[in-house]
Amino acid sequence: MNYLLHILIMINLYVVLTLSLNIVVGYVGLLSLCHAAFYGAGAYITTLLMMNAGLGFVPAVIIAILGSIALSIIIGIPSLRLKGDYFVLATLGFQIIVFVILYNWVGLTRGPYGIPGIPQPKIFGWKVDTLLEFFIFSTMISIFCGFLIFLITYSPFGRTLKAIREDEVGAAALGKNVPKFKTRAFIIGAAFAAIPGALFATYFRYIDPTSFTLMESIFILSIIIIGGTGNLSGPILGSIILVLLPEVLRFLQIPDAIAANMRQIIYGLILVLLMRFRSQGLLGEYQFQ
Numbered sequence: 001m002n003y004l005l006h007i008l009i010m011i012n013l014y015v016v017l018t019l020s021l022n023i024v025v026g027y028v029g030l031l032s033l034c035h036a037a038f039y040g041a042g043a044y045i046t047t048l049l050m051m052n053a054g055l056g057f058v059p060a061v062i063i064a065i066l067g068s069i070a071l072s073i074i075i076g077i078p079s080l081r082l083k084g085d086y087f088v089l090a091t092l093g094f095q096i097i098v099f100v101i102l103y104n105w106v107g108l109t110r111g112p113y114g115i116p117g118i119p120q121p122k123i124f125g126w127k128v129d130t131l132l133e134f135f136i137f138s139t140m141i142s143i144f145c146g147f148l149i150f151l152i153t154y155s156p157f158g159r160t161l162k163a164i165r166e167d168e169v170g171a172a173a174l175g176k177n178v179p180k181f182k183t184r185a186f187i188i189g190a191a192f193a194a195i196p197g198a199l200f201a202t203y204f205r206y207i208d209p210t211s212f213t214l215m216e217s218i219f220i221l222s223i224i225i226i227g228g229t230g231n232l233s234g235p236i237l238g239s240i241i242l243v244l245l246p247e248v249l250r251f252l253q254i255p256d257a258i259a260a261n262m263r264q265i266i267y268g269l270i271l272v273l274l275m276r277f278r279s280q281g282l283l284g285e286y287q288f289q
Helices: 002-025 035-052 057-079 085-104 131-153 156-166 168-173 178-204 214-227 233-251 256-277
Strands: none
Touching: 002 035, 002 131, 002 178, 002 214, 002 233, 035 057, 035 085, 035 178, 035 214, 057 085, 057 178, 085 214, 131 156, 131 178, 156 168, 156 178, 168 178, 214 233, 214 256, 233 256
16 A cells, blocks of 8 residues: 555656656747756755755745745746757756756755755644655646646646747737747746655655756656646646556566666657657647647
């Protein structure tokens, strides 16, 4: 039972992560490789505020969201003026910078030693200290975030993002401020990414920089490419598939030394097949060019 609850909790975390990245990738059409940086910012800011400043979970998460927004503005305003591969390279560079800071600022983040003993979340007197309670808590957060993202993407703002994705010049000709809409979408995606970061930290009660690397950003991007972009169902399906895939390999009793490499091979094979035969993903609307 505990094993199943752990898998469901991880699915909840990745659903929020992928839905938030989908705002940038699926609705604006920008490939971002720095989402794990905002994910990590949420985890570290929440942890440091709870442990060093004595703040509760809710105010710490709110400040973490604001911190993630600040980071997104720093990278978003200059990089969103770039297009295509140049934007991808800019986000890749930002991801590496954030990882290097987390890894080397030992006085603040403890670097490679990580931060153990992170307090469990406490909401209005409810201390979430069992797996079942954390599953219920993460499910509530996942549903709430999904509902907010639904409202955003199905609003006039979301339709404008789709218009920019399909024809940026045409959207600008209709009077839409394209850079402003792109920046807002990037900020919103970063803000939501901080929330699963906070949940990750308080669930495992330990964090270190290796959980927020470039490979994690690529993994999150792979989830929405496989599941599909441009709607809500694609990222949710992708999260379920790619979180469950390592567990399937475990049930096949593949040795750990082989399973990790086998997982990467399977991810790559799925991506190649989808790009060849169904570039919009399993349930997606937006086709990658």
